Amino acid sequence: MLRTHTCGELNKKNIGKEATLAGWVHKRRDHGELIFIDVRDAYGITQLVFDPKENRSMHEKAHELKSEYVIQVKGVVRERPAGTVNKKLPTGEIEVLAGALDILNPSLTPPFELDDALTVSDEARLKYRYIDLRRPNMQKNIRLRHKVNSFMRSFLEKNNFVEVETPILTRSTPEGARDYLVPSRLNPGKFYALPQSPQLFKQILMVSGLDRYFQIVRCFRDEDLRKDRQPEFTQLDLEMSFVTEDDIFELSEGLISGVFKAVSGIDIPTPFTRLKYAEAMERFGTDKPDGRFGMELTDLSGILKNTKFNIFKKTLEKGGTIRAINAKGYSKLSRSALDALIAKSKDYGAGGLAYLKCEKGKLSSNIDKFFEAGELDSIKEKAKAEEGDLILIVADKKAIALGVLGSLRLEIAKESNLIDENKVNLFWITDFPLFKRNDEENRWDSEHHPFTACKEEDAKLLDGKDLGRVRARSYDLVINGQEIASGSIRIHRRDLQEKIFKIIGLDKEEANRRFGFLMDAFQYGAPPHAGIAFGLDRFTTIFTKSVSIRDVIAFPKTQKAVCPMTGAPSDVDDKQLKELHIKKSK
């Protein structure tokens, strides 16, 4: 070992003893005579003293030391003089009088300082990620992430789960997200795909009788990036045999509340609140509601069923709906801010946005003349509007009205700091529709994925036309308005799986070509099974309170999916392409 102690462990008990430390030069404070050097390693910071009276040659050598030099120092631990104790450091009561110094490696001046208080551009941080990761917050994040992973592994181990590694080179499944493709040298013209999830393999493992599988696994999707979306991301993926929804919920709740307790000491009461998809949409306008604040949607269709206001009237006649939210304290919103809200509503797909200001005890706006006093009173009551509030109203097709107001609700809450960042809000969202209509392609798509079972009582609907009413046996875990996990009871019989493929437009031949191996497996005694996958990057971000998942990923990519450090993706040699049977396109 190049050290006898770490930079975080020396204290009063070590006074008088000799110690050897190794680490980075964190800070130097040169007083001409006395020189103080803070040496830092993964465990902490220790102050070194170079005193010319004690050791002149060491003092000379200390002048060579600069930021981030890697050094090894041998010296005697001594008590700091009275009044010079640093209470901020665990090692603040002692210092090491340097007796021998080795520069293990000099360093260029770092491109930015290792100070959390400094904001550094993402570009610079990612290019010099090795420096960025030395910063205290990033160290904390990466270690916290390990703690989350580690807790999950041991929790699942205790619950009889087996971790199995599934292939990274696998078969392309073009439905769903875009695949990352890998050309096959040995099979000219053919491609592997990087998995979007280990879905099919984990189901096969259930057929294999593993009973309980899990994996902390990388998944790949070639889609546009966001602050919460990276092209490669990590899931805690699990699957269980002979279980129902309640078993998955119970296990997940133990897992999630366990992590909260272990990582941040927060008690999360179980069971988590369960919310049906339809109710989530009605109340929050989204299937991933943030319940840390109110401002829920209200339905004004009943109150306005005889409205004289033509736009609203026509909407109702066409089977649409009138929904509203109460923007607390927003009546004083400027004209331009209001216009911005209206513009935003249109971006979200609404035809327009009506509003009613609650001032001097009554509702008023540019359209109030279209309403009768009774209607206004009822609206005010239903929306629970108080002095200074602003009621925002969307009349449209139900999906649009709910979606627009759901988005506005979130935006207004963020803007007016309505969200208590210390709160943790969890929902199970259940009873999703199994299919969603794809008007462009004129067919039904899976809402979740095509391996999801439907409610038994809705199975008969599969043969009908009204497929939008079929409810899935799927569930999402939503934390603070973010989709953190998603799963379902799976189909485990060939006939049903074939039927689903047919509905989503995969003919028998195509379905067999792509998923025949899974359906074949179902024919050899596939047990009923179910599972769930947690997005570990997003989940960890809840604890670090980072803005982006990039801050909990050691080596993330930029929004253009580039790694500024390695330069990936890069050009390759013509020779490589030739071997892979790929012609260079100009």
Added chain:
RNA sequence: GGGGACGUGGCGUAGCUGGUUUAACGCGUCAGACUGUCGAUCUGAAGAUCGCGGGUUCGAAUCCCGUCGUCCCCGCCA
């Protein structure tokens, strides 16, 4: 595929309704001073063709067009 914001010494920013700017400030860097600092302090210095290309103008960091890059959002993400 679309919309928006940004790009100024190593880092973070100011300047940007064109002309008192020789492009300013903080941090860092370098040199000197200093025996108890810990965000050390004090003095001084170096360091920027203002992302790149073109245009408008007597004059461009500043206005316009294009382009590249970063970030945010919509679409997309079974």
